[in-house]
Amino acid sequence: MAYGLINADQIGTSVANTSLGAGNASLMKNRIINGAMVIDQRNAGASVTPTATNTYTLDRWQAQLSVSSKYSVQQNAGSVTPPAGFTNYLGVTSLAATSVGSTDYYAIRQQIEGFNIADLGWGTANAKTVTLSFQVYSSLTGTFGGYLNNASDAYAYPFTYSISVANTWTSISITIAGPTSGTWNTTSGQGIKVGFGLGVGSTYSGTAGSWSANNYLSATGATSVVGTNGATFYITGVQLEVGSSATGFEYRQYGQELALCQRYAYIPNSSGNVYTTFAVGYVYNSTLGLATITFPVTMRVTPTFASSGNFQINAGSSTLNSSALSLNQGSPYTAVIGATISGGTTGYGASLSAQNTSSALLTFSAEL
Amino acid sequence: MYKLINTTFGNQIVVRTNDNAYIPMDEANTDYQAYLKFLADGGTPLPADEGAA
Numbered sequence: 001m002a003y004g005l006i007n008a009d010q011i012g013t014s015v016a017n018t019s020l021g022a023g024n025a026s027l028m029k030n031r032i033i034n035g036a037m038v039i040d041q042r043n044a045g046a047s048v049t050p051t052a053t054n055t056y057t058l059d060r061w062q063a064q065l066s067v068s069s070k071y072s073v074q075q076n077a078g079s080v081t082p083p084a085g086f087t088n089y090l091g092v093t094s095l096a097a098t099s100v101g102s103t104d105y106y107a108i109r110q111q112i113e114g115f116n117i118a119d120l121g122w123g124t125a126n127a128k129t130v131t132l133s134f135q136v137y138s139s140l141t142g143t144f145g146g147y148l149n150n151a152s153d154a155y156a157y158p159f160t161y162s163i164s165v166a167n168t169w170t171s172i173s174i175t176i177a178g179p180t181s182g183t184w185n186t187t188s189g190q191g192i193k194v195g196f197g198l199g200v201g202s203t204y205s206g207t208a209g210s211w212s213a214n215n216y217l218s219a220t221g222a223t224s225v226v227g228t229n230g231a232t233f234y235i236t237g238v239q240l241e242v243g244s245s246a247t248g249f250e251y252r253q254y255g256q257e258l259a260l261c262q263r264y265a266y267i268p269n270s271s272g273n274v275y276t277t278f279a280v281g282y283v284y285n286s287t288l289g290l291a292t293i294t295f296p297v298t299m300r301v302t303p304t305f306a307s308s309g310n311f312q313i314n315a316g317s318s319t320l321n322s323s324a325l326s327l328n329q330g331s332p333y334t335a336v337i338g339a340t341i342s343g344g345t346t347g348y349g350a351s352l353s354a355q356n357t358s359s360a361l362l363t364f365s366a367e368l
Numbered sequence: 369m370y371k372l373i374n375t376t377f378g379n380q381i382v383v384r385t386n387d388n389a390y391i392p393m394d395e396a397n398t399d400y401q402a403y404l405k406f407l408a409d410g411g412t413p414l415p416a417d418e419g420a421a
Contacts, residue, residue: 327390
């Protein structure tokens with residue numbers, strides 16, 4: 001099949017005569033979502049100390065850990081000046097001098113949906129080369145590690161990179177030949193996992209620079225961030241693109257990046273209006289109101305639902321406090337929320353809103 | 369721990385009791401996958417209450 005040619009101007013570089021479909025086309029070249037760390041629906045810039053592995057922090061970014069509460073994660077932690085061209089970063093702070101045992105692991109990672117890497121041909125003879133680039137800043141210096149892995153954690157590529165000057169943003173670029181083996185999901189499941197080690201034991205550390213059928217989360221001998229109390233590790237501008245060299249970071253409009261994140265997590269809240277209306281519906285009976293919420297984008301799967309804060313059902317001229325919310329029916333497009341009430345009039349039209357609070361929020365999670 | 373919930377629409381939903389998250393029975397949902405693993409490992413959810421949530 002013949003491809004057309006384009007000339008594309010990019011931030012900081014220019015690409016000419018790039019073959020469409022062959023990599024490094026300028027639109028949506030970055031397979032990482034929220035690589036500039038702009039979106040933080042869950043914590044809105046507040047610090048979080050993960051207590052369970054795979055906890056989501058900034059949108060799309062997970063904390064991996066074998067022992068809880070050894071590091072915190074915060075958008076723009078420490079308030080250092082981000083690198084040129086960026087306004088946000090993901091900041092990790094070590095909360096103790098943690099000894100990393102052979103089976104311990106601490107890392108930050110993003111799981112890329114299979115649909116978004118299907119063109120790479122990984123696991124075939126036509127596997128495409130990719131380049132991972134990012135900006136990193138740490139209170140520590142030395143050789144750091146990270147990894148790419150498949151959905152089943154059975155085929156991994158550990159990599160290393162060097163930070164030679166502490167507390168200074170450093171640009172990193174790592175080119176990785178696509179794997180011709182391994183199983184790589186190309187639909188709505190986990191496609192590629194991209195992670196940055198913060199301290200990984202020998203069981204999950206391997207030789208940098210080659211693919212192997214192992215579950216590796218870092219490279220052997222890499223610096224442990226969690227090993228030093230108060231150590232910091234900041235990262236932004238994460239980009240994974242097809243090709244053998246890094247091109248300028250793909251800046252997306254805020255709304256576009258938010259929509260990409262909302263395929264995996266949609267978290268409306270009442271921070272802007274203490275009576276924010278979240279959904280509309282009707283009074284099912286005297287003890288239950290039902291309200292349907294339509295998601296702004298199609299979610300990856302039918303999402304898990306949770307809520308926090310105080311809510312009310314507005315029905316007719318009545319305002320009925322809700323003591324609990326539940327999920328009554330879901331799909332990737334909509335959800336029907338049940339609100340436990342008392343004194344409802346069956347059949348009345350109703351809306352579900354925050355109850356005079358700025359801290360009400362609904363969480364719909366369809367994460368990988 | 370998990371608990372089953374009967375909904376007003378006649379279907380069941382799983383509730384993860386430690387954070388009161390409602391997990392739909394969608395096999396592509398990673399929380400439901402964790403619930404299925406809980407069952408495969410011999411776990412038993414709390415039964416649904418009579419009536420609908």
